Amino acid sequence: MRDWNCDLYLKFERERAQAARDLLSRVPPLAPRKIVDLGCGPGNSSAILSLYYRCDEILGIDRSPSMIKAARARLPAANFVEADLAQWTPEAKVDLIFANSAIHFAPSHEKLLPKLLSFLKPGGVLAVQMPNVLQDPAHALMRMVAVDGPWMEKLAPVAKSRAAIGSIDDYYAWLSPHVQHVDLWQTVYVHPLNGHDEVIDWFAGSALLPFLDRLGDDESAAFLAHYRRELEMAYLAQDDGKVLLHYPRLFFVAQV
Template sequence: MTAGADLASRAARDWNSDLYLKFEEERTRAARDLLARIPYCETRRVYDLGCGPGNSTELLTRSFPGAAVVGIDRSDNMLAVARARVPAAEFVKADVAHWEAPAAADVIFANATLHFLPDHRNLIQRFVAWLRPGGRLAVQMPDNTYEPSHAAMRMVAADGPWANRLVPVAKSLTVIGQPEEYYDLFAPLCRTIDIWKTVYIHPLHGPEDVVEWFEGSGLRPFLDLLSPEETGDFLSRYRERLAQAYPRQPDGKVLLRYPRLFFVLQK
């Protein structure tokens, strides 16, 4: 295998649903909070963008029992878990960045998905266009670019033999804007906008848990470009920085501060 083919193979590695679901309760909490703020109206078709292992899709099928619920994801592993978990829903393999709704939607739900996409502002405008009149777009995006967890990622990426590969990745990661920016952008498109920010505090067992949390999400753009040997070295250095950034509490746990930006738009 050539070096280029090997890199492409590693970059195409699938998501790990087991690792993602280790913190299912913490991850699903934001989806529940987002769902709770969706205004009621008759709902026939719901799309769950970036549905992952189906934890958010399951919530949607329960909240909209009469609707056709469709989960969208590009990971075969995640979709297999989601299909087994939520047999009442339909699941489609697609890249959210290029997905188009085949039929008008009453609800488009995007929980912890759009922050991975650099053009998410234009995508959100497209999603609004696919809503029926009165339809709702519900979005939640982690806003932790400047948290110690993510600052440590960038520092380790820049301080190692992989720097020439990983620094461009660090520079290309999406930065979430201020709430006012999104309000001003979407106000002309919508009847109502509900926008808010929540900072969750997650007690975890130690720096190792913080590493595993982000192995299933934020670290993926970095780790996908590393060999198995480099991955071990990268994670070891990352763990050392986290141990400094997240001191243990008297009970031995560490507190992961996790800001998230939410908004619900009604067309």
């Protein structure tokens, strides 16, 4: 699979960082010595953590080589490792595992979450934010366009494999037996973007990658043109030309 596009991801850094700040604001008081930033991306969430906490060690984990390269350049005092978060195991227990917009890419959360909690010291915290967008128009249209064109044979397996994350009730059931306290909530962010091309840019560096990865350049252009036409009907432009991207995100903070 092609690597993530750091430039496209960082084009919307301010919008993406808001969810990280909101997640951090709900973490109970800690004086952490060791923090792990799971799915650290280009280091934007790690930078927020480094400003908020004065700790001995911040470790960022991401499976994208380009993201790790950008994170190291951005925050040289931290340690960044290229690894799959679902397979990662720490050398010693940590105080805070922070996962902003990352673990929805990993399967089997009912198994993953107890494992992550086991990596925490007593009183440690697992703080997670995930887009909860499988049914929103932009993601539904990706899957619809994937099975409505000459690329159907290539893309139908991708469209059918997009797993939904659990419900809030699921996460409570998976977390509560292992923790002292769990705080769960959902927020819908509204991002005014500069037209439908920016909606595509928002997803081109992330959710669209598995589709585009299976297409050649001409097919990718045709797929995106079809996708754009569908977006124009689903997301009507405002009087000022902006397009409002409604983006629901699920959060939880669990303390062991």
